[in-house]
Structure formats: C-alpha cells, structure tokens
Amino acid sequence: MGTGWRGSAGLGLQVLICSSLLLNAVLFAHHFLGVSPPPAERLGVGVGDGLSWALQAAREAEAVAAVDCSGHGSVFLDGVTGEDGKPGCECNTCFSGPDCSVRTPNCTADADSGNPLFLEPYWRRHAAASAVVFSGWHRLSYTTTDLFQSVELVRHIRQLHRAVGNAVVDDKHVVLATGSMQLINALVYALSPEGNAASPPASVVATVPYYPAYKSQTVMFDGREYRWDGTTAAWANNGSRNPTRDFIEFVTSPNNPDTSLCKPVLAGSSAIVDHAYYWPHLTHIPAPADEDVMLFTTSKLSGHAGSRFGWALVRHENVAKRANDYMQQSTMGASRDTQLRILKILKVILANLRSKEDIFAFGYAVMRSRWRRLNAVVSRSTRISLQKMRPQYCTYFKRTKEPSPAYAWVKCEWEEDVDCSQTLLAAGIISRSGISNEAGGRYTRVSLLKTDDDFDVLLERITEFVDAEKRSRAPAGSSSM
C-alpha cells in the first residue's frame, strides 16, 4: 500500500499535503503566535484585524490598560514616566508601591472632593464600546458641524434627556461648555443687564447651603454688570428687597451639599438651576425639570470630570445667544476632542438604558449600598447625624427607590463639636466644612462618590469614630440627647 506514493499521482498528493500543512503552519503562526505578519499594504489584503495606522495607538492603549495595579490603581497613557520611559501605576488613596499593593495603615480617609470615580468600573466593563481613536488630523479646524458645537453631540444630549425623562429639552437651546463651571459666569453674563451704566448691576445670590463656586467665580470675574449679593435669606423676606434690582439666583437640585431637591426661592428672579446631580443614580426623578436655564455636566452623569464638559439648556433665544457669545469670546467653545469622546460615552449610555448594563442601575446600586452601610454605622451614633432621606418614587426606574445621595451632609450634635470638619479630621476623615457654604461649622460634607477603596477607608474611620463614642464622655446638654 505504501507503494502508492511512488508514482506521479502520489507525488502530487505528497505536494498537496505538504503545502497544505505548511500553509496551515504559516497561517497558524500569523494568527495565534504573532509571528511578524507581513504588513497589510504589502499583501494588498487585510491582515488579521485589518488595521493599519490605528494599530500602534491601539496597542499602546491596551498595553497600558493591561498593567497590573492590584485593583487599587490605574496606569494612564499620559502618566508620569519612570526610568523605563513608561508610565507607572497611579494608586488610589491609601495604597502605594509600584503595583499599589501596599495598604497604608490607619490611612486618613479623603472624603473632600466630589470626584465621581464610583463610575470607573462601569467604563472598564464597557471598554470596547466606549473607546475612541483620534486620528492626528481629527477636527483641526476652529469650526465643527455647528460652529463650535457638534451637531451629533447635541442630538445625543437631547436624546438622553428624553430617554431619562429628567429635563424637558425640546423647547430649549443647548449651549456646550468646558464643564458646567464655565457656564456659571457665562449665564450670569447672559442674564445680567447688557453693558449699560444706567442699569444697576444684577444681584447674584444663592440659598444656604450652596455650592461655593457660585460665589467664588462671581467674585473672581467681578464684572460691572453683576455682583455677588449674598444669600437669599436676606432678600426673601421683605423690604430689604429692592424692586428695581435684578436677581440671578443659583439653585442646585439635588443640592450640593445636602442632596435635597430645591426650587428658586426669590419670586421673579432669573434662576440658574444646576442639575449636575439630577440623574437617576444619584436621586429619584419625580418629573422632567423644566426651568428656563438649567445646567448639566458629564462629571456626575458619566463620571467624566477630567473631560471638563457640561451644557446648559436655555429656553429663551436671546439668553442662549449671549451665553454662546460668551463661549466664543472666552474659549471658542469646548474642546472638539472632548466633544468626540463624550459623544461616544453618550452612545454607550443610550444603548444600555434600561438593560442590565444600564449606567444608572449600576451607579444606583453602588451609591445605595454606600448610603445603607454608612447609615448603619452612623445610626449608632449620638455624636453625628446624616441628612434624613426616605425612599421615593422614580419615574425613570418606574419604582420606589432607596436614597443614593452623592454626599453625606453630616451634622455634629455634641455641643463641643463646633467645628464638625475638625472633629472628623481628628478621627482621620477629610471632609468639606459647612463654613464654605455658609451653613456653619456644625455641618460638613462627606463625599460618597469616589472609589470603592476611598469608601471602604471612610467607613473604617467612621466606624472607629462611632465605636469610640462609648469610651468618650457622655455629652453634656447635647441637642440630640
């Protein structure tokens, strides 16, 4: 039988088998072993994934993402490079070492900033869908599809508000900005009397406790057409209110720091309603917001605070026009790079709404759990208390939701704890004192928005603090007793 190989047909068969095996070997090597595949251009066909110029950047990004930081840190493409010329792990607070595996003993919990890192795991889970490749020539121009604003991005912003039901957007203009921060002064400008010595400056006000940037930014810009005029309490009740004066009232809803839903209190004022936190992971949504001027930001929607991206929904055309003029004059709009990236992010959010990968369901689960755990500890305390929150019906989830606030608004109940942030600091917790928002030292804001690591350390410190109460003296004349 073996003799069959010797004739000419046998030779043909031999060649067939050998070349087939060889081709297999070559293809196998290219496919699975990464043996230097010839460039696609030379073959004239797509090799492997068929990539050409985007391949190198994609490999760089994946290489950086693959570095192990023990689950307690990240490497970023623009991280500080070490001696090997590569960026290293940036560790979460309370972790250190080259791979962030070393936990700092008795580490102070930093609960100061509202850094929305609780959403980072969501984006790691949606890595493929949320990645964007920038070509070197992407949008060099000063102008994009609608002057400084991307038509597609604005369309997706409108679509998101409609799908979530948190704002009436159809009768509003959309003004994009370098974070909602930039919109604070842009809208003060847009709502102030136009450069006219005859008009008194508009009074910019807010209700205690308020987000301090409304005051600090207004004071810094210090335009002649407006001035910071304190808190609404002084103007709300009566005669001290000058009827010829224009008020521009900042309202944050849910409020920062105390997370309650708020309305303007000065009748007849121009209100700028900051809805940074008005998304279903951080509050229930009783109804779509429909104020004349509303602010939103990706910082608290998707967690993209570093992108510096926000937008206003503005009912009146002349106000939107003035806000857009401000954007043009001050920065010629928001970075077109960021506009592309946020477009991709919104597409992922939209594609997953009401699915098991819904970002709001994800964020709500995290924040509800944190609030529950924090409450379980603080409820044992007589020394500190939290804002009272109860389950509420949410039109987005179509059911009653437990609280899932961005911040704990902590009150120190013992008489001697006049500076609550100092009291917490002594217990190893950095918080933001109520003095900054004129609520007074009895209150302090504790951020719940950061990483799981941050929250875990915070809960440790709070638990130790509450456990220590029994060992400290009973409070004398405390209001909570």
Added chain:
Amino acid sequence: MGTGWRGSAGLGLQVLICSSLLLNAVLFAHHFLGVSPPPAERLGVGVGDGLSWALQAAREAEAVAAVDCSGHGSVFLDGVTGEDGKPGCECNTCFSGPDCSVRTPNCTADADSGNPLFLEPYWRRHAAASAVVFSGWHRLSYTTTDLFQSVELVRHIRQLHRAVGNAVVDDKHVVLATGSMQLINALVYALSPEGNAASPPASVVATVPYYPAYKSQTVMFDGREYRWDGTTAAWANNGSRNPTRDFIEFVTSPNNPDTSLCKPVLAGSSAIVDHAYYWPHLTHIPAPADEDVMLFTTSKLSGHAGSRFGWALVRHENVAKRANDYMQQSTMGASRDTQLRILKILKVILANLRSKEDIFAFGYAVMRSRWRRLNAVVSRSTRISLQKMRPQYCTYFKRTKEPSPAYAWVKCEWEEDVDCSQTLLAAGIISRSGISNEAGGRYTRVSLLKTDDDFDVLLERITEFVDAEKRSRAPAGSSSM
C-alpha cells in the same frame, strides 16, 4: 495505485488531508475574508494583531478615514450622520457633492479665518504616530498628575521650546488653558490690582493693528479691576499718561494681522506677549523670546485649533499663581482629553525635528510657496499691495529664510478703494477688514493658513482681480502712482 486509499493507513491519510485542507479554509477565511473570528478571550490567545477592547474603535476610525472625499474633504467620527447612519464627507470650501468632487464655479474665496488647515496633510502623513486611543475610563478624575495639568505634557512643552529655541522656558511657570483665548482674560486678571477699591483699574491697551479679541474679550468680561483703554498711541507720547495708572499691554509677535515682529511700546507696562505665530514655519526665529508673560497655542503650532489648547510661560510666581487660580475658578483647567492628545502630537513633532519630516520644514515649504505665488501676482498690481518682507536669518533652520507669513496684510492703494475688504469682496474674496483692528478700511487681512483648495481659489480670484486692473480706469491721484 488508486487502491492505496482503501486500507486503514489510506483512511488516516485521507483524514489528514481533509482536515488539513479544512483547517486551511477556516484559517484563510478568518485571516483574509473577515469571517467572524472567534473572540480572542475565548481562544485564550491573541488573534491577529492581538487587540481586544481597542479593536472596534480602531476599526471605526480607520473606516471613517478610508472614505474617499476626492482629496477635497474629510469624514470625521463625529460628522453629521446621513440616512445610512454614517457620517458623510465634509467638503472644503468651493467643493460639494457626496464625495466632494464637484467644484463650485466662480466660487468666492474665503480668506477670513486663520484656520490652520495647511498642516492637515502633515498629520495624514504621520497617521500612525499621531493617533491616540482613549479608553472609556481615561482620567475620569478632576485631577491629573499635577492637579489640573499633565506633568508629561508640561515637560514636553518645555522640551519643545528648548529644541526650537523660540522661548526661554527654564525660568518660567507653565499655565495650561482652553486655548490661548482663555489666557487673555486670565492674565489680565493676574496682572490687575487685586480686588481693592483703592487702586484704580488697570488700563488694558494694544498697538494698532492689533488682534481684536484682546479688546472684545476684555470688554465682555468687564471686570472692575481693569478696563479696555484703547491703543498705545494715545498713551505713549506724553502727558496724557497717568503715572499712577497700571498698564497691561498686549503685544502679538509676529503680529496678527501684519506679521511683523513686535515689542511692547509702553515702558513700565505689564506686557502680555502673544507668540501664537512665533514658530519657524511662520516666521524666522532671531532669538528665544524671554518676556515675563508669553502666550502660545497649538492652533498655529501644530494646526490643532479645534482642540482649544494653549499655554502661558510666566516668569513671576505670583502672576502664575493668579493665572492658575483663574483656570481653576473658571473651568478647572483645560480638558484632560485634549492634554493627552496634544502630548501625543508634541511627541511626534519632537521626534521629527530637523529630520526630513520636520513639521516646521513642512509648514515652511507650504507657506513660503503660498507667499511667493501671491507676491508674483500682486507685484503686477498698482491697486493692492502686501506688507514688505525680506529674507531673514533663522536660528532654528540655521540659515536665511524667505518669508512665510500666516497673513497677507493687504493695502488698497487706489484712492477710491476706501474700504479695502469691500473691494476684495466685490472681487470674490472674503477678508477681515482693518476696521476690526483700528488700522482703518484701507487695510484688510487675507489668511494664507487654510487648505490648499482655499489657497488655490484665493489665488484664482486675486489673479482675476489683478488682471482686471488693466481693463479698469487708471487711478487718479493714487498714492502708488
């Protein structure tokens, strides 16, 4: 011989050949036909280029880049989508059609904006090196490696200035911003007397012809600590200058619009020297600039105007600190997305300096050619003239360079052409009137920075305009006769 197939060894051989051929077919299909390859994760090995989550985004970017717009347009990832859900070609001015192949007859040349699109071909040539992949979780945080500024980006900015020799950077602080536009008011703020009713406001001034945004932005913000106080001519000579007054003088060098190198004219003023155009493709570099406060922008360095990215070099720490405070208060710094992208762009520029792929050599060749061709036409005209420029030694190129200015500063010489921009507009050329920078209607700025298509159309219109002179009446009493 055929009988050899019937035994058990023959069967084994048959199976071997068949399975080998089948495996060939499968691998071939995966490799070259894109037949649904199994995901890398399932195989547990890298497929093809070894990419996982970045693959989809890389494919999207390459697909968009591969669309044919006839060399007269581009598709961008965030372009307006058509009925097929995909973004279409965005055509250069004077081109239209789905693939930008239709040239508009007698099209008006738009030479208004300083849109730096002449550098777009450079980035297409360096596609692989300049691409960047953003993961969905890239820099969510408010803070990056140095609060709001990337340490690596600042390091590369310093490295670039040293390598190019256009600014002394070692004794300066670097302040990043959302375009150098944002730095205009940031530095006016930083150099004005601190909120203090006792100090008179600083006088913000510039020399004619000046970049109009210095005035328009200063007037818009209208802070109480400064005011726009006109042009330097009124203050330079004499008694009208109040010695107790603080001056903040804007200087652009090379100047926009007339492209000459400039110095501050008011002795003792705080000068803000805008070096947007002080790069070797747009001017010769006689020496590194070393003013106390200098502005730069990617818009004119690399062509990335849409990124909205600029920086200041600031000598004095307190001025840098106040400018940084402004950045924090107004926008919490420049987009971290843009900071990553510009880092990659600067790396490409640095890697190619003084090679045959030097961006400045590329840009210089384009701009010198445009200036030559424009001069060849305009030199035949008695009706319009250009600014006089002569070859100058450039320390970067280490040789004498021909002029390669960003703008033609056109003067209408005929007495009746009192509004030069209108004269050009009648000839089908949109320019920016000298009225906007207080140079008067006799002058108008013509941008040379845009696409090759833009320049070609401009040259056609100018050629027609100059050719038409012979057919129009001889000028009476023209200053050029």
